[in-house]
Amino acid sequence: MATSNLKEEVYQELSRVTHALSHPKRLELVDLLSQKAFSVDELSHEINMTVASTSQHLQVLKAARLVTTQREGNFIFYRIADDSVARLVLAVRELGFSRNAEINRIITDFRADKNILETITLDDLLAKSKKEKILLLDVRPEDEYQAGHIEGAVSIPVSQLKKRIGELPKGKTIIAYCRGPLCVMSVEAVKILQAKKYPAVQLEDGYMEWKLKQEELSH
Amino acid sequence: MATSNLKEEVYQELSRVTHALSHPKRLELVDLLSQKAFSVDELSHEINMTVASTSQHLQVLKAARLVTTQREGNFIFYRIADDSVARLVLAVRELGFSRNAEINRIITDFRADKNILETITLDDLLAKSKKEKILLLDVRPEDEYQAGHIEGAVSIPVSQLKKRIGELPKGKTIIAYCRGPLCVMSVEAVKILQAKKYPAVQLEDGYMEWKLKQEELSH
DNA sequence: AATCTATTCTATTATTTTATTGAATAGTAG
DNA sequence: CTACTATTCAATAAAATAATAGAATAGATT
Numbered sequence: 001m002a003t004s005n006l007k008e009e010v011y012q013e014l015s016r017v018t019h020a021l022s023h024p025k026r027l028e029l030v031d032l033l034s035q036k037a038f039s040v041d042e043l044s045h046e047i048n049m050t051v052a053s054t055s056q057h058l059q060v061l062k063a064a065r066l067v068t069t070q071r072e073g074n075f076i077f078y079r080i081a082d083d084s085v086a087r088l089v090l091a092v093r094e095l096g097f098s099r100n101a102e103i104n105r106i107i108t109d110f111r112a113d114k115n116i117l118e119t120i121t122l123d124d125l126l127a128k129s130k131k132e133k134i135l136l137l138d139v140r141p142e143d144e145y146q147a148g149h150i151e152g153a154v155s156i157p158v159s160q161l162k163k164r165i166g167e168l169p170k171g172k173t174i175i176a177y178c179r180g181p182l183c184v185m186s187v188e189a190v191k192i193l194q195a196k197k198y199p200a201v202q203l204e205d206g207y208m209e210w211k212l213k214q215e216e217l218s219h
Numbered sequence: 220m221a222t223s224n225l226k227e228e229v230y231q232e233l234s235r236v237t238h239a240l241s242h243p244k245r246l247e248l249v250d251l252l253s254q255k256a257f258s259v260d261e262l263s264h265e266i267n268m269t270v271a272s273t274s275q276h277l278q279v280l281k282a283a284r285l286v287t288t289q290r291e292g293n294f295i296f297y298r299i300a301d302d303s304v305a306r307l308v309l310a311v312r313e314l315g316f317s318r319n320a321e322i323n324r325i326i327t328d329f330r331a332d333k334n335i336l337e338t339i340t341l342d343d344l345l346a347k348s349k350k351e352k353i354l355l356l357d358v359r360p361e362d363e364y365q366a367g368h369i370e371g372a373v374s375i376p377v378s379q380l381k382k383r384i385g386e387l388p389k390g391k392t393i394i395a396y397c398r399g400p401l402c403v404m405s406v407e408a409v410k411i412l413q414a415k416k417y418p419a420v421q422l423e424d425g426y427m428e429w430k431l432k433q434e435e436l437s438h
Numbered sequence: 439a440a441t442c443t444a445t446t447c448t449a450t451t452a453t454t455t456t457a458t459t460g461a462a463t464a465g466t467a468g
Numbered sequence: 469c470t471a472c473t474a475t476t477c478a479a480t481a482a483a484a485t486a487a488t489a490g491a492a493t494a495g496a497t498t
Contacts, residue, residue: 006329007401011243013322014315022241024230065318074444084314091310095303096233099284103232110225182226293474
């Protein structure tokens with residue numbers, strides 16, 4: 001009787017995962033939650049939607065078991081269920097970046113528009129740190145830095161960079177990073193740094209990309 | 220002007236990929252195409268849908284650049300665009316298998332129903348081959364074997380197994396594999412083999428899982 | 439107990455997706 | 469050229485999804 005429903009039933013279940021990730025805002029939510037836990041209210045501002053809509057999308061992610069919730073006082077904090085969820089979204093992004101001409105056009109246009117000359121990846125980072133003295137700068141909001149950051153990084157949120165720029169040493173190349181390739185905080189930071197004649201470069205990857213890579217290396 | 224549309228536009232594009240994979244039949248199609256190229260007609264039989272519906276789903280996959288087409292005579296053959304697509308679907312499956320209780324229930328029930336006692340994974344395979352003499356048996360249709368198979372495997376499609384069972388050596392443990400964990404051909408094969416007193420075990424993984432693992436190892 | 443706050447739920451409307459059917463198309467073979 | 473085949477397209481109806489606004493809820497604070 002249960003002869004060949006196996007495939008149907010399992011694919012049905014699996015499609016709940018892909019379906020949950022099939023909406024752009026939900027992809028964005030998972031990417032955000034890869035950084036740290038957020039309240040619904042915070043998330044709604046980040047993704048620029050009403051609280052009610054944000055909540056709806058979070059329900060979908062929760063029903064697919066991609067995120068979990070935890071109440072803390074008045075707030076309900078959403079967090080990613082597992083690093084494997086971040087890994088899946090990363091795989092989607094890499095597939096898109098490597099194979100989708102439209103995405104490449106969007107990013108190329110953006111870089112041209114922002115006069116971004118040089119960016120480096122995590123793979124380049126090690127090589128660069130051997131050639132010259134570098135300082136790794138985390139420009140995300142401080143609570144994200146505290147929830148986890150790339151080893152050796154120093155925290156100055158981009159919002160405070162102008163007034164705290166004196167804290168930075170001269171004579172080192174500053175590598176600024178934020179949430180990842182779709183986050184513009186490091187773009188902003190590099191612009192500020194270069195205006196003050198600091199040698200600064202943007203790291204394409206963010207904290208979660210580094211973390212996932214660390215885990216891979218330890219296997 | 221293009222100040223902060225970057226994220227929106229890219230997530231929009233990325234969601235085309237996840238959206239294409241958000242339907243159970245389309246997941247199944249991609250899994251099938253991981254084995255070899257198929258015509259629309261063949262695929263429609265495999266996934267048990269009308270040719271028109273199958274074609275529609277294939278258009279969706281094609282629009283998301285997950286598959287490509289090539290005409291050969293009267294037929295149009297669909298193939299997977301890239302191994303990274305198979306890798307993505309594998310990641311979805313692994314996430315589902317590891318974290319979704321419902322999927323585990325479905326599979327446990329299925330195994331109980333079929334009296335399946337022992338299955339092994341690719342990781343177990345090497346260890347087992349050192350302990351005892353084994354024969355790796357590919358029970359998929361022969362054209363799939365010819366399109367690519369696990370190194371050292373011998374082909375006897377499950378449909379021919381009963382009459383060709385004499386070709387198999389006695390005294391070796393037979394490890395039967397097919398398209399992967401959701402394919403029942405190896406289940407069937409093991410049942411036939413055990414009925415004839417051959418020591419036989421089912422390999423959970425299939426050809427594509429092996430191939431992706433090989434690629435990983437070579438990096 | 440009453441109030442306040444963050445989140446979720448409900449109802450509604452507009453939009454998108456899906457399966458089905460039958461017609462149209464592109465290319466093959468006679 | 470004609471008939472044939474595999475595939476795609478087009479039209480339809482049913483179902484699912486999404487955004488919105490406002491009501492309801494659960495827990496914290498007073």
